[in-house]
Amino acid sequence: MVAKESPMLSYPTERLVAVVPRPEQVEKAVAGLRAAGIDDDRIAVRCCEQEAGRFDPTNDDVSGLTGIVRVVQRVLGDETEKLQRLDAALAAGHYVLEIDPGPGGDAPDADLRELGRLLREAGAREVSYYGEWAIEDLDPVT
Numbered sequence: 001m002v003a004k005e006s007p008m009l010s011y012p013t014e015r016l017v018a019v020v021p022r023p024e025q026v027e028k029a030v031a032g033l034r035a036a037g038i039d040d041d042r043i044a045v046r047c048c049e050q051e052a053g054r055f056d057p058t059n060d061d062v063s064g065l066t067g068i069v070r071v072v073q074r075v076l077g078d079e080t081e082k083l084q085r086l087d088a089a090l091a092a093g094h095y096v097l098e099i100d101p102g103p104g105g106d107a108p109d110a111d112l113r114e115l116g117r118l119l120r121e122a123g124a125r126e127v128s129y130y131g132e133w134a135i136e137d138l139d140p141v142t
Contacts, residue, residue, distance in 0.1 A: 011079070013132055016099040016115055018124035019089040025123035026095050032118035033099060042100040048093050082135060085126060097124065112138060 020026050026045060033043055086096050101115060116127045116138030127138040 011083070012098050012130045014100070014130065016097075016101050016112060016119075016127070016129050016138075017086065018097045018099075018116075018119045018127040019086065020095040020097055020119075020122065020124045022123065023095070026097070029097060029119050029122035029124055032122055033115065036115060036118060038099060038101070038115070042102075044098040046090060046096040046098065048090060048095075079135060082126075082128065089126075101129070112136070 018029070020029055030043060030045070034040070090096055097119070099115065101111060112129050116129075119127050120139070125139065129136045129138060
C-alpha cells in the first residue's frame, strides 16, 4: 500500500478510484483488494489535507488528442464535478484509494465490477474507473 507524496494529478488515468471515510474502512478495503490479488504497489491511499488539490481539474498537462478529449470532458461531462468531489473528500479528512486494476490498460468489466463490489462492502463510495477516454461509475444504481 502506497502512502507517499506524488505529483498533482488531475485525471487518474486507468485507475479505479473510491472515497473511503474512515481508517478502519481503508484497512478492510485494502485487505479485500489484497485477497483479490491486487499487490500493495498497485494500491495508493491518499489522505487528508496534504493531498487536497491533487485532483484539481484545471491541472491537466496533456496535449494532442488526449488534451482535446479532456477539454470536451470538462465542458460536456461530469469529470470536473467528480474530481472536485474527490478533492473535497480529501480536504474533509477522508481517504481516496487509487487502484491500478492490472497491466495493459482498461481492465475487463467483470474484474472492475468485482473490485468495485469489494470496495463498497468495505464502506467505499463514489467508486469509479477512470479509463483513458471515459469514467465508468461502479456504484450501484439507486
